[in-house]
Amino acid sequence: MLELQENVSLQAFNSFGFDVSARYFVELNSVEQLDMLRQLIDRCGLPVLIIGGGSNLVLTDDLNQLVVLNRISGHAISEVEGGVLCVTAGAGEDWHSLVRWTLEQSCYGLENLSLIPGTVGAAPMQNIGAYGVELKDRMLSLEAYDLNSGETVLFSCEDCQFGYRDSVFKSRYPGRYLITHVTFGLSRTFNPVLHYGGLTGELSARGIESPSALELSDLICEVRNSKLPQPQQIGNAGSFFKNPVIPVDQAEKLKQRFPKLVAFADRSGYSKLAAGWLIDQLGWKGRREGDAGVYDKQALVLVNHGQASGQEILELAGNIQADVFKCFGVMLEIEPRCYP
Structure with a gap:
């Protein structure tokens, strides 16, 4: 049986920790409840927002929606x-x-x-x-x-x-x-992917020539923890901006102006820029606007230092976007989904 709740705080269901509420809220635990859920949706007559871990959401206000927490397991x-x-x-x-x-x-x-x-x-x-x-x-x-x-x-x-x-x-x-x-x-056969992000160098520094899958996973966890904050420590949604993909000729012109520009080959005729590098060059890493801030170890991550609202996080993001566009002529795209 599905329990339909009203005016439920979503603070515990989004990794930024924004204290907004949902008009209606229901937890879905099995596929057998899906038809019942559809009946609830018809009865409520409101838009539906499906959430999981809430780690890719920016909630700017209370939601006049039915929020469905997907808990199908196994x-x-x-x-x-x-x-x-x-x-x-x-x-x-x-x-x-x-x-x-x-x-x-x-x-x-x-x-x-x-x-x-x-x-x-x-x-x-x-x-x-x-x-x-x-x-x-x-x-x-x-x-x-x-x-x-x-x-x-x-x-x-x-x-x-x-x-x-x-x-x-x-x-x-x-x-x-x-x-x-x-x-x-x-697969039962472990074929490690080590070419990206300096993993080979990290393994070499630890004296590991042929890592097991578990050793590789452990290393990636260690590297991620050294660069990215866990939501349990400070509210965030991971990387807040996508790495921009631009035409190769535009990237080459930027490279002439900024020789240390971090760029990678993408699909034919395009290059992918490191958004974190662009933001970092403009001095945003570690900066705060009230309780909305940029993480001091990774410029791609925006954080909630305590009482920041979703709107304040978006205002900070907009200031960063404007600054990056003014300097580099590149518009950063926000990665998380924003509601309402």
């Missing part, structure tokens, strides 16, 4: 032809816990995505990625419930239209589909 492994291990997990599972569980089961492929906050169901929303691996590289398919039709739909990777921190669920059908399960294609 995970299982099956082996298919070719030695591929299919790992299926419920959307409400904690992402990092799933990664560590797969390693304990000798299922390899997700280790580079260790310690990314959030839930399994939220991961495809923005095609999470880190250290040279993106979700689309490991996902086989997902199941989602169409809140409009009441049908369960199977999405392939191609159907999800994954892009850089983007998917069809985020850009084309926000609020329409509730992801219930995600299936990954993993």
